Amino acid sequence: MKRVIEQSFSVPYTYPVIFSENIFDAAEESLAKLLDNGKGGKAYFVVDSGVADTHPELIDQIKTYAAAHASKFKLCAEPLIVPGGEASKNDPQFYEKVVEATHLYGIDRHSYIVAIGGGAVLDMVGFAAAVSHRGIRLVRIPTTVLSQNDSAVGVKNGINSFGKKNYLGTFAPPYAVLNDFNFLLTLDDRDWRSGISEAIKVALIKDLDFFEWIEANASALAAREMAPMQELIVRCAQMHLDHIAGRDPFEMGSSRPLDFGHWAAHKMEHLSKYQIRHGEAVAMGIALDSTYSFLKGMITESELDRIISVIASLGFQLYHEVLSGEMLFKGLEEFREHLGGQLTIMLLTKLGVGQEVHEMDQTLILAAVEKLKAFQADRLIAN
Incomplete structure (x- = not known):
């Protein structure tokens, strides 16, 4: 006996791309609303080292912001700082650290991983989020022109391997993208x-x-x-968003x-x-x-x-x-x-x-x- 059962289904994807400033001011609630899952969302932050160095107050701002919005979300651990640029994608230890954190801190599919940095760090963190629990909610906070207008708004994630760029990766839309124009002021x-x-x-x-x-x-x-x-x-x-909404968003x-x-x-x-x-x-x-x-x-x-x-x-x-x-x-x-x-x-x-x-x-x-x-x-x- 031979049978063929063909399955076809479609899944709608919707995610906001927000443009703002001073996103860690307590009065700016965009991020808090994104991280509010209705039962006290759990969030884990991963920060580009270049951003952390240029903004030494950032880690404290994240903690202060979380305390101000404790009814909406909580930090499950200290923010993780990883190298910026392609170094974060060339060495698998960094994506493995993010994956390990999901295990250590109980970061599940109803939790959030928040990546702050340039496109390379967002790629790496996105890959780790996509393969952990088959997909953890990812909030991207891009800090460069390149990531705000291109890489962060798309559906690609990846790391480099075998000397090839983005050889390992996934197509996984982010939960949200939150752009803060003020990060651009400190770019070289x-x-x-x-x-x-x-x-x-x-x-x-x-x-x-x-x-x-x-x-x-x-x-x-x-x-x-x-x-x-x-x-x-x-x-x-x-x-770029218009293109993604077209006929081949996952590049089949x-x-x-x-x-x-x-x-x-x-x-x-x-x-x-x-x-x-x-x-x-x-x-x-x-x-x-x-x-x-x-x-x-x-x-x-x-x-x-x-x-x-x-x-x-x-x-x-x-x-x-x-x-x-x-x-x-x-x-x-x-x-x-x-x-x-x-x-x-x-x-x-x-x-x-x-x-x-x-x-x-x-x-x-x-x-x-x-x-x-x-x-x-x-x-x-x-x-």
Whole structure:
């Protein structure tokens, strides 16, 4: 006897992305309301060491805030401080510490893990939360431009393994995302700038008006004006959320339009031992794929010049020595493998419009690298 029973079901996901300031002031109840499960929620905080160092008062603020809202939630243990950046994702001991805490402190599926930090720490903590008890409620509090407008609002979590970025990971939506713009005030210039590359990315493939807004506001953004940065973050986050709500939020297919510029970026990060930050690598990756699009005859030289001008005016490098042909080709193959076998790369047909291709010409890739090298040299001479 042969039988086939086919099951089909859908699960709605809803989570708020909140933009606020001074979230640990007792009068600001956004976080307390998120952590209130109706019976005194249990919360465990994991904090990026870079954030803890820059904000030495933060741990005490968390404790004071919890005491002020004791009827809504309680801290189940001292906050855990973990290294910031890719170090938190490269060494499994840190995600294991979070998993161990769920065991030691009885953190269950009705409890909350609150991650405060940049995108890498949020990725790592999210992975630990997703695999513990098959999913513990995760509240993300992103503290960088890159995490507030991109990584924290999405459904991905992960750690690095086998020398590959995000090799181990899950698709698990957060319980909530709570952005505090005040964390941006203490970023160094590199971290302030890095997140803007993700906005350039999504604008170039989806929204000409947004790209032209970034173009018009590039000087203000580079000068660290807060009002345009807030606008950029909210607008970019909304576009990422709109994409997630589309047809393939868990990336079951090979189409990953939001990875425009990323196939090379991931390899550059790894080759530089993560001295190149993600947003910096993405900026160079966007420049590379835009230049390739021009050499392929897909966009005009004037369109390429506008893209390069925006990237450069924001202070990004256009070229780095790790952009060698052999390593890039290896990165392209790893990206194909990551997609499940079929290579799918997003290129540009004009500003604001992306088009997927399934093969890349190695000769044109090398030519694009050389052109970026020339762009970078011209920029150094001009300065």
